[in-house]
Amino acid sequence: MNQQITNLMTSAATSSAQIIKNNFRKTDDFKNKSSHIDIVTPTDVLSQQNIRKVLVEGMVSLGYAETDIGFVEEESKVDVLKKYNFIVDPLDGTSNFSSGIPYCCVSIGFAVDQVLVAGVVADPFLDTVYCGVLGEGSFVKKAGEEKRQLLLSNKSMSSWMVSAHYNGLDKVHDQFSCYERIYPSVRGLRNLGSLTLDLCLLADNVFDVVLNKGCYFWDLAAASVILKEAGGQLFDYNGAPLAFDWNDSKKKYLVVGCRPDAVSDVLSFTN
């Protein structure tokens, strides 16, 4: 993997993180998308424009042809797949952002010939960047601290912290029932409001399980590389490793993130 490309992704993610930080609680301007729980703000759009500009200009200056560079983005209607594709969530945790909860992130995955090879996630409020490269490991770098490798450790279920998302009106009873079953066996359930950042915290041994029944490729792409390189994995609710469908970028996913050796214990609660 070309280190210059991960540097470029980091530059795009951190500059968009700064846009998010600058606009935090400055405006409550937002639009509903599919419903009142699915919203977009002008900051999502600014962040996405910044990322596209930094990545396209940077890739071209590294010698890549602009015609070989494609984007799969939350705020775009049409995705055109190319040899090199960036999978971008310019602001994961828009509801948090618009409500004033300082927990959200910028997510950029990178794929060559439809194979994910790198992921960068930036947390604007804790000045933290997570970066994973296929075959080269995952790392976290917080401002003022040393870069640190991410490696999942084994914990007993009674000390698990579980990221428990609610997704959409059709899945909500399933989810509440599942969380009620798992609650007595673990240390705690949290719903912090950014799936992508939760997956990074899973890679960093903060969460032990992440459960979500309504997410998209751009929520998962970067974090899936970071998690995999740390020793974790995304699964579907049958326990099979999650596979992305490149031909349907708007496909909704149901995911379990955890250590591979924990998935059967997790699924005993979810099904």
Added chain:
Amino acid sequence: MNQQITNLMTSAATSSAQIIKNNFRKTDDFKNKSSHIDIVTPTDVLSQQNIRKVLVEGMVSLGYAETDIGFVEEESKVDVLKKYNFIVDPLDGTSNFSSGIPYCCVSIGFAVDQVLVAGVVADPFLDTVYCGVLGEGSFVKKAGEEKRQLLLSNKSMSSWMVSAHYNGLDKVHDQFSCYERIYPSVRGLRNLGSLTLDLCLLADNVFDVVLNKGCYFWDLAAASVILKEAGGQLFDYNGAPLAFDWNDSKKKYLVVGCRPDAVSDVLSFTN
């Protein structure tokens, strides 16, 4: 209210916040208290020792008799009520702290003749201090930013963000059922893991409702002043303003925090 005492409380809270920040993710040493979901760490104890030292030395240097100063503290077995009482939670969000989720706080309430007159809450990770004084308003001060007054604004239910806690095994079915009922009507539910900090975010128009069925005087004392001065209120689940029992400092409370004019809407979901 003596400004020197709120300065002292702020000094105690921010120095303990620094202890928490310094010890974050440095150790996973903790002990179970009543169960695996109720834990204490050496950092809770260090924070509490620091607060008691700063407050006692400071009050004595301001001319108050040490024999007039009492403490109600989470980590103490015995509380002795005096003319001046500090109600202290040295680390609200211990499970977050021990799991590595950077969302917790230090909470110090102050009462004269068993009337709460001031509250200070410090967030270690966002370098933010909330302070409320009876009759003088509530304010938030973030490092590098101007002090800002807290005043609740009115929002429609579809844009509400609800802090939805899970508390203990006996209440869990009630809570999940309630949250499942409220979920379709609001923007989102979050469980961030620190009741006290959630109440400060309520006072700052981030949360619109806070629901909890298992908390204590020290979780609520400081935040109740901050919330009240911002125009909010703590209620019980019958809609009556919450009253603290000074003769039973270990009493468990069930609370709804919100704008007074929203409580009947909230209770239509909870009961």
